[in-house]
Amino acid sequence: MTKEDAVRLARAIVEVKERTVLCSVCFNIGMGERCAICADERRDGSVVCVVEDPRDIVAVERTREFRGRYHVLGGALSPIDGIGPEQIRVRELLARLEPEHVAEVILCTNPNLEGEATAMYLARLLKPLGLHVTRIASGLPVGGDLEYADELTLGRALEGRREAAT
Amino acid sequence: MVSGENGAGKTSMLEAIAYGSALRSFRNSPRESLVRTGASSATVRMEVTDGSHRSLVEIGIAPPARDQVLRNKQRVLRAQELLETVRTTIFTPDDMALVKAGPQERRDFLDDLAVSARPRLLPVRQAVERVLRQRNVLLRQAGGRETRDVAATLDVWDDQLARAGSELTEARETLVAELLPLASSAFVRLTNLEQGLGLEYRRSYDGDLAGALAARRGEDLRRQMTTAGPHRDELLVASGGLDARTRLSQGRQRCVTLALRLGAHAVVGMRAGVPPVLLLDDAFSELDDTTARALVAELPLGQAILTTAGPLPPGARPDAVVELRGGRIVA
Ligand SMILES: [Zn+2]
Numbered sequence: 258m259t260k261e262d263a264v265r266l267a268r269a270i271v272e273v274k275e276r277t278v279l280c281s282v283c284f285n286i287g288m289g290e291r292c293a294i295c296a297d298e299r300r301d302g303s304v305v306c307v308v309e310d311p312r313d314i315v316a317v318e319r320t321r322e323f324r325g326r327y328h329v330l331g332g333a334l335s336p337i338d339g340i341g342p343e344q345i346r347v348r349e350l351l352a353r354l355e356p357e358h359v360a361e362v363i364l365c366t367n368p369n370l371e372g373e374a375t376a377m378y379l380a381r382l383l384k385p386l387g388l389h390v391t392r393i394a395s396g397l398p399v400g401g402d403l404e405y406a407d408e409l410t411l412g413r414a415l416e417g418r419r420e421a422a423t
Numbered sequence: 424m425v426s427g428e429n430g431a432g433k434t435s436m437l438e439a440i441a442y443g444s445a446l447r448s449f450r451n452s453p454r455e456s457l458v459r460t461g462a463s464s465a466t467v468r469m470e471v472t473d474g475s476h477r478s479l480v481e482i483g484i485a486p487p488a489r490d491q492v493l494r495n496k497q498r499v500l501r502a503q504e505l506l507e508t509v510r511t512t513i514f515t516p517d518d519m520a521l522v523k524a525g526p527q528e529r530r531d532f533l534d535d536l537a538v539s540a541r542p543r544l545l546p547v548r549q550a551v552e553r554v555l556r557q558r559n560v561l562l563r564q565a566g567g568r569e570t571r572d573v574a575a576t577l578d579v580w581d582d583q584l585a586r587a588g589s590e591l592t593e594a595r596e597t598l599v600a601e602l603l604p605l606a607s608s609a610f611v612r613l614t615n616l617e618q619g620l621g622l623e624y625r626r627s628y629d630g631d632l633a634g635a636l637a638a639r640r641g642e643d644l645r646r647q648m649t650t651a652g653p654h655r656d657e658l659l660v661a662s663g664g665l666d667a668r669t670r671l672s673q674g675r676q677r678c679v680t681l682a683l684r685l686g687a688h689a690v691v692g693m694r695a696g697v698p699p700v701l702l703l704d705d706a707f708s709e710l711d712d713t714t715a716r717a718l719v720a721e722l723p724l725g726q727a728i729l730t731t732a733g734p735l736p737p738g739a740r741p742d743a744v745v746e747l748r749g750g751r752i753v754a
Contacts, residue, residue, distance in 0.1 A: 334576060334579070335557065336557050336558075336560040336561035336564055336576075337556060337557055337560050339564075341561075341564075341572055341576060342572050342575070342576065343572065370550055370553050370554055370557070370583060371557075373583065374554075374557075374576075374579045374580060374583055375579075377579045377582060377583075378575060378576060378578075378579045381575070381578070381579070382575070
């Protein structure tokens with residue numbers, strides 16, 4: 258790589274970094290005010306899949322099983338890490354429900370202890386509002402796993418989602 | 424038999440074998456300390472033969488990353504699968520803590536036994552430990568006040584604790600019932616006494632755990648700790664009506680420890696269909712001649728690996744002797 262190439266590459270990285278912002282609707286990573294998924298009119302706005310991290314969106318998208326929209330919490334309940342309901346975007350999720358006519362919320366938090374606790378917390382909050390709240394079917398037991406689910410298990414988990422426990 | 428001077432690496436060798444069966448150090452060493460100073464990672468590699476079935480187990484330890492576990496070069500995704508591959512029972516001279524120390528030692532003993540006998544309880548045990556940490560931190564953060572957020576999040580942690588905690592407690596109780604006759608008869612043979620052992624599992628709450636957590640929420644918030652649950656239960660051990668921890672002689676306490684280990688070994692062997700590998704780390708050094716002989720006679724069939732810095736225990740006839748020096752096998 259010549260020196261000019263290196264400089265060009267560095268500029269490109271800076272540019273991407275500067276233009277990358279969080280979507281103002283779902284908090285996915287995007288290049289503008291709204292991310293590509295929120296901007297896509299063909300997506301079904303009545304179903305929202307709640308994930309912990311933008312990387313989880315990539316994983317769910319790869320399964321090609323889901324045509325709704327997302328909401329990124331930015332974490333899971335974990336007092337050890339100082340994360341309570343205020344630190345994950347719960348209020349922002351609640352604010353989306355009415356204007357976007359959301360009918361179903363799929364809780365796609367990680368299949369570990371904190372992810373399960375977060376899912377249960379949200380289910381208890383959302384169900385009384387008359388929403389259909391589902392949880393991805395986890396093929397893995399809580400905790401003790403050395404690795405998380407791969408795409409295939411995630412696809413099956415989405416398909417086999419069931420009424421969330423409260 | 425593994426011989427060598429103190430510091431030759433005998434215990435580390437047993438620790439490696441035990442780690443390969445439980446992904447946990449029997450010395451309760453943090454994972455960081457399993458890696459030699461100056462090195463970035465450690466590897467445990469072992470060939471396990473079970474009847475005609477052979478497997479190669481390889482574990483890469485490089486904290487803070489998760490352990491990389493391979494069985495026959497295939498990645499093992501769940502730790503419990505490894506537990507089903509190889510099981511171990513360990514005897515050490517520090518074992519007296521099992522009888523003499525506080526209730527935590529005996530809870531750990533039961534949980535180690537539970538996981539070894541039923542590997543699917545591993546995630547349950549881990550969930551209990553983790554949810555307790557989360558709940559206790561939340562109680563401290565709350566500072567005695569039950570705001571709406573505190574109440575709503577406590578609700579979900581309580582639910583997780585009630586589910587995992589009840590499962591662990593029931594498993595412990597079942598195992599205590601299985602352990603009792605086996606440990607008791609081993610104790611009788613080791614001591615030549617008529618009195619066997621008494622074991623009683625005592626819960627820290629009445630009724631179901633979910634109800635107890637709800638009933639004690641006020642107290643838990645005030646004391647900023649979880650006052651009911653498997654982490655507060657006790658395993659009481661007695662012989663002839665005397666509490667083993669406070670009322671038995673040192674010699675008797677040692678026999679209680681050995682009897683509990685032998686009993687646990689037998690429980691796991693029955694559950695798994697094959698006896699675990701026995702690891703005896705300098706286990707005879709503190710025993711008088713009679714007890715040492717009785718223990719050798721009690722040692723069940725199956726493989727036993729024992730370390731010693733001195734002579735062979737009386738009556739032991741090893742199939743192979745390995746000598747360690749400076750962390751290497753020299754003979
Ligand atoms: Zn968006």
